[in-house]
Amino acid sequence: MCSESSTEWSVEGFIHDTLGDEKGDTRFEVADIPLPGDVTLHLLHTTKGIQVDMENMDHDNTGMKIWPVAREFCEYLHTQRERLSGRNILELGAGTGMCGLYTSHLCRRVMITDGDDAVVSIVKKNVELNGLKNVLVEKLWWGDHLSTERLLRENSEGYDVIIGSEILYHESHAPSLVQTVNQLLSSKGGLFIMAIAVRIRSVLNTLIQLTSNSGWKQIATDYSLTNTPRSANFSFRTLLVWEVPSGCDVREKERRESEVKIDPEEQLEGDCKLS
Ligand SMILES: C[S@@+](CC[C@H](N)C(=O)[O-])C[C@H]1O[C@@H](n2cnc3c(N)ncnc32)[C@H](O)[C@@H]1O
Numbered sequence: 001m002c003s004e005s006s007t008e009w010s011v012e013g014f015i016h017d018t019l020g021d022e023k024g025d026t027r028f029e030v031a032d033i034p035l036p037g038d039v040t041l042h043l044l045h046t047t048k049g050i051q052v053d054m055e056n057m058d059h060d061n062t063g064m065k066i067w068p069v070a071r072e073f074c075e076y077l078h079t080q081r082e083r084l085s086g087r088n089i090l091e092l093g094a095g096t097g098m099c100g101l102y103t104s105h106l107c108r109r110v111m112i113t114d115g116d117d118a119v120v121s122i123v124k125k126n127v128e129l130n131g132l133k134n135v136l137v138e139k140l141w142w143g144d145h146l147s148t149e150r151l152l153r154e155n156s157e158g159y160d161v162i163i164g165s166e167i168l169y170h171e172s173h174a175p176s177l178v179q180t181v182n183q184l185l186s187s188k189g190g191l192f193i194m195a196i197a198v199r200i201r202s203v204l205n206t207l208i209q210l211t212s213n214s215g216w217k218q219i220a221t222d223y224s225l226t227n228t229p230r231s232a233n234f235s236f237r238t239l240l241v242w243e244v245p246s247g248c249d250v251r252e253k254e255r256r257e258s259e260v261k262i263d264p265e266e267q268l269e270g271d272c273k274l275s
Pocket residue numbers: 060061062063064065066067069070092093094095096097098114115116119140141142164165166167173176
């Protein structure tokens with residue numbers, strides 16, 4: 001897909017040991033991917049067709065392949081290199097890690113995260129394949145408060161920019177995504193840059209509503225990705241940039257608490273009266 005040149009790579013042991021593919025029929029290869037600024041990434045990824053499974057959102061192996069938006073996102077990040085220079089970046093839902101690995105060439109340090117164990121193993125392999133020293137990889141499932149805390153402790157300087165490419169395709173994941181970004185940027189604020197292929201309009205609408213509730217300021221929307229060839233199963237691609245203010249997680253918590261004003265005891269009495 002993204003590869004100008006691909007090398008077959010012996011991953012038999014890797015598949016069995018790390019990905020637990022008992023049949024051993026998942027094909028992996030390393031693709032050499034040229035990106036802006038004379039950077040070529042070597043990326044282990046699967047060539048098997050993986051679809052987003054909208055019915056089963058508890059299991060997600062979509063990150064084993066490289067999604068088309070990732071390359072376009074890297075091109076966008078290249079245009080933002082002055083903004084990223086010297087910064088600490090964290091990637092959410094990294095998949096093969098293409099965007100985070102590319103960003104490591106533009107910034108100070110990158111923490112690459114994904115919520116899927118097998119996908120995290122692939123990213124670690126990809127960090128090794130590219131010999132990158134300013135990259136760390138950790139598992140992070142959004143909404144996991146303790147893991148997010150640990151990521152914050154691991155980097156005393158905090159994160160300046162959070163990035164994510166093709167990470168949201170189901171409304172039910174939008175609240176935990178916003179909550180995690182709030183927690184990560186709460187101490188000093190920062191930017192959240194996200195590329196999205198919109199398959200269901202309400203997913204984007206929900207996200208925009210939640211970000212506005214949290215006091216994020218949308219500072220850019222770039223629909224230029226719309227011009228790229230589209231597949232039948234999504235309506236458009238776009239790129240969104242938000243300024244996330246400091247203290248956003250506290251404000252969001254207060255807002256949620258003020259919404260739930262009903263005393264459980266009163267609620268019970270009310271319920272009894274009705275019966
Ligand atoms: C469609 S893939 C995109 C991968 C990569 N960013 C790209 O553009 O090639 C979505 C990735 O997001 C991760 N993901 C989805 N929902 C998540 C969640 N709630 N918490 C953490 N990771 C999640 C998946 O594991 C998967 O690797």
